[in-house]
Amino acid sequence: MRGPHNIWRLIRTGATLERTGAMGDVLDAFGAPAHLRLVARILGWPFSPLGLKGDPDVPPVVRALTALGPAYIKFGQILSTRPDVVGARLAGELSVLQDKLPPFPVEVAKAEVARDLGIDVDAAFTDFSPPIAAASIAQVHSARLVGSNRKVAIKVLRPGIEKAFRKDIDAFYLIASVIDLLAPGARRLRPMDVIRHFDGVVMGELDLRLESASAAEFAATTARDARFGVPQVHWVLSGKRVMTLDWVEGVSANDLTAIRAAGHDLPELGERVLQLFLKQALRDGYFHADMHQGNLKITASGDLIALDFGIMGRIDEYTRRVYAEIVYGFIRKDYRRVAEVHFEAGYVPADRDIDEFARALRAVGEPIFGMDASRISMGRLLAYLFEVTERFGMETRTELILLQRTMVVVEGVARSFNPHINIWDVARPVVEDYIAKNVGPRAVARDLARTGRVLARFGPRLPALVERALLEQTGTPREAPRTDWRGRIGWIAVGAVGAAVAGGLLELLVL
Ligand SMILES: Nc1ncnc2c1ncn2[C@@H]1O[C@H](COP(=O)(O)OP(=O)(O)O)[C@@H](O)[C@H]1O
Ligand SMILES: [Mg+2]
Known part of the structure; x- marks a missing residue:
């Protein structure tokens, strides 16, 4: 989505960084070369009155990002996990970014649930509560299941959040391409990569089916951990924009x-x-x-x-x-x-x-x-x-x-x-x-056993595979070595099965 609104966002971003005093920190963090700094300052400065003011009680970069809205806050949060990109100091500052936002009304949440799941909400849930927690991407309600009366937590994406993030991310791409143009190949500055990484992470969070899948996988891997738990996903009551979990x-x-x-x-x-x-x-x-x-x-x-x-x-x-x-x-x-x-x-x-x-x-x-x-x-x-x-x-x-x-x-x-x-x-x-x-030895035994198992699975196809590999290697005509190799390939297959058996035995003995 290219267009003038992206230019406006670019200007507003620069102006806000300038107005909040964050521009210098950002340029430092990315190790921007001198000429890029000059251009940014010259372009940013006259527009600075157009920038947002933000909360003067927090450090400049946090102040600027919080003022610019959810996508920027999220961007900051993700960058806080990338000290390799922004340096340790800024990463530390960014890690305090909180994305608490005013909640949207319960009626809107119910409508979203009905639309996404294609159900009559009152037929599926009772005691649908007001929002319990609200962040930039989603908010959480509690409710009970009709029938079992089981208490559940329902996470609902903010209406229109995908479009809102899309717009800001498009502006980020524009900003990145401008930086690329002005400072091609600067070492620490890989703006396009950074935005692509961000885009990927956010797109993942904007699909609650992926979060449901993570919850289910995590529940499975930790199932035997004592005194630890993961709430169960209700798949029938979950979709792209809604996730229903057991209430904890x-x-x-x-x-x-x-x-x-x-x-x-x-x-x-x-x-x-x-x-x-x-x-x-x-x-x-x-x-x-x-x-x-x-x-x-x-x-x-x-x-x-x-x-x-x-x-x-x-x-x-x-x-x-x-x-x-x-x-x-x-x-x-x-x-x-x-x-x-x-x-x-x-x-x-x-x-x-x-x-x-x-x-x-x-x-x-x-x-x-x-x-x-x-x-x-x-x-x-x-x-x-x-x-x-x-x-x-x-x-x-x-x-x-x-x-x-x-x-x-x-x-x-x-x-x-x-x-x-x-x-x-x-x-x-x-x-x-x-x-x-x-x-150590246990790992060696297990690796051997595993290798053996893989080889054994290829057992019936091994002779043909080895023959083809050898022919490709030596480039010899088909007829000449054929009879010669037959016997040896048989032995290789026997060896593979032997390795599988030996590895398996070793695994049994050692583990
Ligand atoms: N299954 C649950 N049972 C009880 N409370 C929950 C459950 N899921 C979420 N919550 C409440 O909602 C809050 C926000 O949910 P969370 O999944 O952490 O959303 P966010 O990604 O916005 O942080 C949690 O801190 C917790 O208080
Ligand atoms: Mg949380």
Whole structure:
């Protein structure tokens, strides 16, 4: 959607940044080159009276984004998870952005539910409540199901939100292309990539079916975690713009007074929340990536229940193993090993000096271990680690940054329950358990078994596959080697099945 309204948005954005004093911070954060700064200042300055004023009590960038509206706020929130793009300082500032917005009326919400699900709302729900919480994208109501009388939470997207976001995102693309034009190829400045990333994340949040799917997947991966829960999705009463979940009865993790009054063991809750998070991230590679107090409830029996599945993180098995070894290396203060792991995994280019790298890693680890137990942070350790690895040529990985950011948030939650918590002592058993099960002989046995199973599945097709591969390799005419290879291919197939059996046996014995 190109057009004059985008130009107007571009001007209003620049003017607001100028008027709130945020322009300099933004240009700094993106490492904008001098001529781009000059152009931005010269163009922004005369328009500054057209900019929005915002709340002068908050830092400039937060002030500007809050004034510019929901899409900008969301943009800021997403950038807060990308210190690789905006730098650590601005990322920290942005992480306080709250997207509380005035709610829309319950009648409008009911109409949205009726339209999206194609149902008569009063025939499906009773006691449809006024809005309980309202944010930029959606709001939440409670109700009861007709028939079972079961209490549910209903999340409803704001009417017209897709169109509103679309317009702002189109303006973001225009702004990005202008920056691209003025400063092509600036290193830290990849405006188009940044907007595309934002576009992708927001489009995901604007489809509640994806959040429902996340809730269901998270419920499945954590089904056996003791004293932890995820509300069940009611798929028949959920759609693109509506999500219905079981209602979670309990106190919010925000409300320490109520948690105490209910007689819960606060230090134990602190340990549990941290261990659950680590276990889920390591074991399943699927974790809740927005685990602040507002998204956690504690039931009367003391179970921790997670809510809000808009942002989830995923880390593949290989990366999990590598990072478990890295963290384990730090725990044992074996910096040389931590360095080696990076090289073995190919994360750091082979031409870098391993001793220099190990020295830099020691500079990351030692100060943290020297800290008073109540200040130690694994999240901070990872943040420093990523700074060093970036310096040594490792590419930024968004999923790891998301993990690190969430770790900081979860540590904050744990610390709010127990200010004296020793993060290392709580984390160590989880990491050690994972290492024992996933790195070393057990892992080798399991990998072998898995490889064997895959090969065995190809069993009947193996001879043909190998023959084709060999012919492509050698380029020899079909007739000559044929008889020669037949026998050997048979042996390869036998070998594959043998590996499968051996691996399976080994797995049975070791695990
Ligand atoms: N299943 C539920 N049971 C009880 N309360 C809920 C449930 N789902 C949401 N809520 C309430 O609504 C608030 C907002 O829901 P959430 O999913 O976190 O939306 P948002 O993405 O806007 O933060 C939560 O903080 C919680 O108080
Ligand atoms: Mg929430």
